[in-house]
Amino acid sequence: MVSFKQALDFVFGQTNEQKLKKLLPLVEEVNAWSEKVKGASDAELAAKTDEFKARLAEGETLDDLLPEAFAVVREAAKRTIGLYPYDVQVLGGIVLHQRRIAEMKTGEGKTLVATMPAYLNALVGKVHVVTVNDYLARRDRHWMGPVYEFLGLKVGLIQEGMPPEERKAAYQCDITYGTNAQFGFDYLRDHMVVSEDQKVQGPLDYAIIDEIDYILIDEARTPLIISGPTKETARMFKEFARIARLFKEGEDFEVDEEHRRLTLTDQGIAKAEKILKFENLFDPRATLALHHLETALRARVFFKRDRDYIVKDGRVIIVDEFTGRLMPDRRYSGGLHQAIEAKEGLTIQRESQTLAQITLQHYFRLYKGLAGMTGTAKTEETEFKEIYGLDVVQIPTNRPLIRQQLPDVIYRTKKAKFEAVADEVARLHKEGRPVLIGTTSIEDSEQLSKLLKRRKLPHQVLNAKHHEREAQIVAQAGRLGAITIATNMAGRGTDILLGGNPEFRARQEADPKEEPEKYKELLEKYKKEAEEERAKIVRKAEPNSPYAKRCLAQIKKWCQETGRPFRPEEWKDGLYEGGLHVIGCQRHEARRIDDQLAGRAGRQGDPGSAQFFMSLEDDLLRVFGGERIGELMDRLGVKEGEPITHDLLTRAIRRAQKRVEERNFEIRKRLLEYDEVMAKQREAIYALRERFLLPAEGKPPDVEGLMGYLSEMIEEYAELLTERYAPPGSTPEAWDLPGLAKALARLSEPAPGVEELSQAERWEGLVEKVKETLQAQLHRQRERLSPHFPIVARLVLLRVVDESWRQHLLELDDLKEVIGWRAYGGRDPLVEFKREAHRLFQEMLLRAEEEALQFLLSPKLSVKAAPPPEAAPVGVGKRAKKPSPPKKEGSKSKVKVKAKVGRNDPCPCGSGKKYKYCCGRNK
């Protein structure tokens, strides 16, 4: 029975406090077990894994085991890596086990949190721990590995460039660390292989995603793509770039910046019709030209060099709008990238064709269980809930957060803003406080760097290019007087310790394994130095100062959250101020990104502060509310170079951000609906090709199943074929029997002649005759090509399915481009897209069936043993890189199909092209 309370929770949702309250008893249980396992010997502790597995086999559930298992991991972590998870970390671990999102602030130790649910879930399936870059995957695997290994579990690591055998081994471990891209690409590659043995990944049981907001929200618009080369039309892009220059904003087209929309005016339409030589621009035949024109205009109006992209070595490189990171592997889709290249007068890069693609959201939805952690999820709670069914729980910090958020300051111009930031940095530097300055673009980082140089301030600039090296630098960003400029992603996942990180420093001079003595000595030395530096960075706060009062208010709130009594006396005398100061050079569209930046300061109860500097020229203010603030400044008589600042303004800006967030959510939701169509089709195709894969070594080949499948295909195809020459239900006068006889002769030997066919009196009888003929041919083929037929059939089916799917992807891409323009006709493009996509998919399946049967039934089909065929070159991401072709093929697959193929048949060389365009070209 559902209680009233539960029903109400369902309607209104629970407050975070309510969620925590429910979880606290579980933490108590873990604590009770923790006391009990303290006395266990190492061996007793390690034996727990087998005991748990046995108990699971007897019917206990993971939830039953949780308290004890978490306690065991806790103890193992203490004994191996010297970290004993705090209560709040246990709490986070429980949330992850419950397939929810744990929001935990920076520095709270999320890496360790993941070990508890990872261990528990590895008792029943495979666990993937997903990080944002290779460096972090490697770091976390090596850092946390000993905990799992102590308990008898195997831990694997996936890194870019690893060969398939190593990947396979890593996936066979109980727990595997890797990045989202590696996991996603392996999934795609696993669905491009021909035999069971070539798959690497294994089941998708349970994943814990670190920085889940980055993966599921910021990366929402960028799919993982495996691609190969295709034809290019460089000249066309150049031509449209030239034409676009003839169009004037305000006259020929209008721009809606808020929605990033661009519309042709009547004058513009007339102009386009004249230049493109179309009588009516909205004629279906003109859609493509119109699309290219629009793309060329968008490339000019919305995409700014050094903001949205940079030009480097003759290439256009995308700058991630959220993080300012360079994305050399990515290309804008739908011809936009080429349009930008054309605009910049660069060589048009050869466009590549998509062979397989998946968005990260769809990939992660394939897991049976999904959980995530991040410092910032609350602002996007609705999105996580609505789209992924993931609930967000905010975990209280281990120690109270006393970071001071200073009110925003707004300048009139960007220039004045950056000067002010540089002055502020100089002021703080004099006090010895470490400063971290966050920018949203490389351009801004460089501009600021120049200003700091002019003031002779030593500093570091990070662009999220070299994860490992930047992690080293960020780790030292908390040293006395350190100045660090970083884009959002730079050094993500690395903790900033006040006074610096002694371990990082010691490790730079001595390898702890090779020179343990020297390392230890250095570590002690740097630890002392860090302590001394820290003492200079923080200072005791006046107990009754306004600062102390603010801190106490924050501490009171923390006590409430964690269910502790609040006694000001306990805290009053131990308050510190100073610490790391964070300056944001712009407020971002999403509050979440700002919070991530500010969250770098004030970790684990440290003092710290953060402030954002803005200008009316910033994107956010240009679009939202900047004008009103400008008017206000006029009225107050604020001069150039002078800022205004007020809590009310800060709040108004947060409101503007909320509006943008909501708009972006709507856009993502809409895009997701488009992706949904492709996702469903992809799942259907992958399920289909799964049935055709060559069985793994040692597994029985399911020949009867395969024959049954082919026989069903024939039933369907026979009707289709007959219909071409004899409309369904028609009488013999309407039949083109010579045509049908000819078609059958290509598919079967012997085949019925006109005379034999004409014996059928009704249409159904004719179909029956065709079916019989083809079924008989199928069995003849099986005999004739024995024992190779099943393998040949599987290979042919796979090749045809893959090639058809590849072409279908291309068609879907085109459809997506074109469909937008149907909105002109007042129709809902999404509905149109779904309908069209469905139709194309059905057609594709029929064509594939026909192609496969024509090949397999062909009397000319012959087989001879030969070395395995090479896979066609494909690229991963957008880079034209050759991944290793499938290394090992089952000996059974060493068969080459040789037939006098028809010119329209798929080429037997495996290129996927039609024979006449491939090896048959000169014949």
Ligand code: ADP
């Ligand atoms: P996050 O990813 O949440 O920012 P990390 O996993 O990088 O945090 O950990 C931050 C720091 O906290 C690390 O230096 C780690 O050693 C330390 N830490 C984490 N958990 C504990 C713990 N239970 N006890 C002591 N130190 C811890």
